[in-house]
Amino acid sequence: MSEHHEHHIASAKQLWGIGIALLILTVLTVTVAGLGLPSPFDILTAMAIALTKAFLVAAFFMGLYWDTKFNSMLLIGALAFFILMVSITLLDTLYRDDIVPSF
Amino acid sequence: MANHSATHPKHVHHHFVDSNQQFESAKLGMWVFLVNEILFFGGLFCAYIIFRAWYPELFTQAALELNTFWGAVNTVVLIGSSLTVAMAIRSAQNNQKRGLEINLLITILLACVFLVIKYFEYEHKLHLGIAPGSFWNPTPEIAAVLDHPKANIFFGIYYMMTGVHGLHVIVGIGLMIWLYIRARKGHFNSEYYTPVEITGLYWHLVDLIWIFLFPLLYLIE
Amino acid sequence: MANVSTSANSAASTPMKLKVKQFQPAQTPTNTYLTDEKGVWAWLTTVDHKKIGLMYLGSVAFFFALAGFLAIALRTELWTPAKTFIEADTYNQLFTLHGAMMVFFVLVPSIPAALGNFILPMQLGAKxxxxxRLNLASFYIYVFGAIFTFLSLANNGFDTGWTFYTPYSSDTNSAGIIWVTLGVFILGFSSILTxxxxxxxxxxxxxxxxxxxxxPLNVWALYATSIIQxxxxxxxxxTILxxxxxxxxxxxxxxxxxxxxxxLYQHFFWFYSHPAVYIMIVPGFGIISEVITTFSKKTIFGYWAIALSSxxxxxxxxxxxxxxxxxxxxSAVATTIFSFLTFLVGIPTGIKIFNWVATLYRGSISMKTPMLYVFIFIFLFSIGGFTGIMLGALSVDIHLHDTYYVVAHFHYVMMGGTLIALLAGLHYWWPKMTGKMYNEPLAKIAAGFIFIGFNVTFLPQFIMGAQGMPRRYYNYIDQFTPFHQTSTIGSYILALGFLIILYYLAHSLFKGKKAGPNPWNSRGLEWQSTSPPDFHNFSHTPVVIHGPYDYHQPIEEFQLGLAVEHGHGEKYLAADATGSEAAETTSA
Structure with a gap:
């Protein structure tokens, strides 16, 4: 750890570029949703676009691209544990003999 | 006892060796806190996924009651505020006091716009009786379209997700106002802008959550 | 600090011309964290991790006494099969309160927030x-959460059991439930901040x-715990929201x-509450690793195995x-997979137990009180662990679910494990925290009471559980009377043990003999400061050149590291990057 550690300063051009990319992706996801793709593909494209947007925000707005790898690891770790939670719970809910009926 | 060296800058707390150690610690601490936030919202996303896997038709039906246009507008608003926060940090790093203040103000403004739009969305739904829990009492027209027996569950999840997210936006506005006051007093410069940086991280996370909420709630056709 | 002797050291001749000292803390410190600022207000507003740790310790002890008192009342009620002296509804509220307080107010914060807060920065050589400030905030959030729980008692209370299972907890519409859930919600933030x-x-x-x-392995354990938190x-x-x-x-x-x-509520609840069991026990493992090396005078066996198994x-x-x-x-799919995965927990836990026992092998063991608790821990925790494996077996669990067998199992793990480890740690670090020694013979007698009382209380519960006595029941059939009465007698012996501890620790505070900086001749960094420590933990920044368990040299020749002027540690390392051992490693 040195005394004079340079923090990365993103250029205004970079930041605006990311902002505009996010805007375009938002328009894209609304347009694709309007097309009415068949069942698994609509959610898959929506999530793919959302993940791309999330990646842009995390990498450049939050500066993970220039940051220590450990901070990226924390973010990925949190997502991994979220996926773990969902997938193990699904092991129960998808394979129930009968789901709780409506009253 | 305390053996403060003369080179210790004023903003560095006594238990840190130097400014950089303090900055890196604050940032790491914030990231660990964001891990918390992700799993906090994770519980709600988990409930969403479980119920959507059980009742896919309910989600297609119920999402029609949500206004895609205003959802998209709010997405753009939040993305814009994320951009201005990033610009605010950049201004602080470059010692641009004026730029920092303006960017923080725009961020606060955009966050308020988000809440106002959200308020009108809620108001519209409550007016139609699409209310959470025991207040669930849809008008006959709505009930005719939304005839799923578990429609209240979708809106339970909807109100919880957007409500908790909205609370985070309100907290974010409070933090931005605090930053703005400190920025006016000239507390931040290229040597010390830690609060701006970590509040920025928080704000981006609020944006990230919305990036997923928008397609999951509004864009089901 | 005038008391620290300066020694000519090779590292002193670095170009930086820093004053380098050996660790030689003063026998009788003149200024400590206890004398630095005085008065109640100074304590309540302190940001010193040591004082916050002690405030946590006091609160945890208070809640332990309270919840322990409830346990005694419950055991007394169970003396006869029908009503002894408490109404059934009150009984339901009392066992719920006992469970919730022990879990959320005692076990979760006990080792990390109380002992960990005190010891962790010292073991890291941090100030x-x-x-x-967040640390202090987390303490007040904890207090705030406790207040909400007590408000719940004023609003009908709650009798759902500490797990708050739905739909009972959502249908009873008791105001008490809302208050206590908000209290637990707030307490969670305290844990998160820590x-x-x-x-x-x-x-x-x-x-x-x-x-x-x-x-130090204690730090590894606290690290693993923090990740879970x-x-x-x-x-x-x-979930609570x-x-x-x-x-x-x-x-x-x-x-x-x-x-x-x-x-789904149960999934959400246990996604936290099962890992929370490890929030409670893993810090205990850390304490055991520290104590066992100190009193075996031997380096830890399998450092990485213990660290990574956490x-x-x-x-x-x-x-x-x-x-x-x-x-x-x-679903059957989920139960089968969960049962299989449950057995896996036994592997890292077994690794730890074997490594501790291997550490004892040919060690120079001194049976001081902390070490006595380590042995109690290994014995009781092994029983708790093995019965846990049995409960993880699918078919066996169907029979034993919600019986006293489960009650006995988690008391063996939580009390026989976590609380005994807490006692080991408390007795181990007491001289460091207060600068005083306690009455050793009395401490051993108390440990005996606790060991005997604990087993008399909970061993019969395994038997009656296996015979079908359900947990949380107010009445029971006559055949269980002898087991319940033995258990009740055991709980009184246990309580007596804790009263003895309370007595001699209080006595030690006021009249205890002065403890030197390192009464156990430990090699740990926290013992290289004065007892009680300086406000900044160490009068100088420590530069460590040895591991925390280097017992192969006699204490007189042992040198853990060097001490340099505060704020120059990093520079010292940078300047000395060519030669000495200290420079071979870098921090963070």
């Missing part, structure tokens, strides 16, 4: 935790020379009457929560 603080401290505030392979506690927070909304608004996600799924337990702990739900109606 404080990374965020001292975890966040510790992770950051361990990553960023290690003294020069403390590389990852020189981290950060990953699991927010899920509890959202949903439960509160269920009560306030009837949103129906968990309530079958409104179309929701009560088993992380392994933390990870596997997230995969097994469904074994609490074998009879809940969850």
């Amino acid at each position: 404080d935790v990374a965020f001292p 975890g966040t603080n510790f992770i950051t401290t361990i990553h960023k505030l290690r003294a020069p020379g403390i590389s990852w392979d020189r981290l 950060v990953l699991a506690t927010p899920v509890l927070a959202i 949903l439960l509160a909304m269920e009560n306030i608004l009837d949103i129906g996600i968990f309530d079958p009457a409104l179309g929701g799924d009560p088993v 992380l392994a337990i933390a990870f596997i702990g997230f995969l097994v929560w469904g074994h609490h739900m074998f009879t809940s109606g969850q």
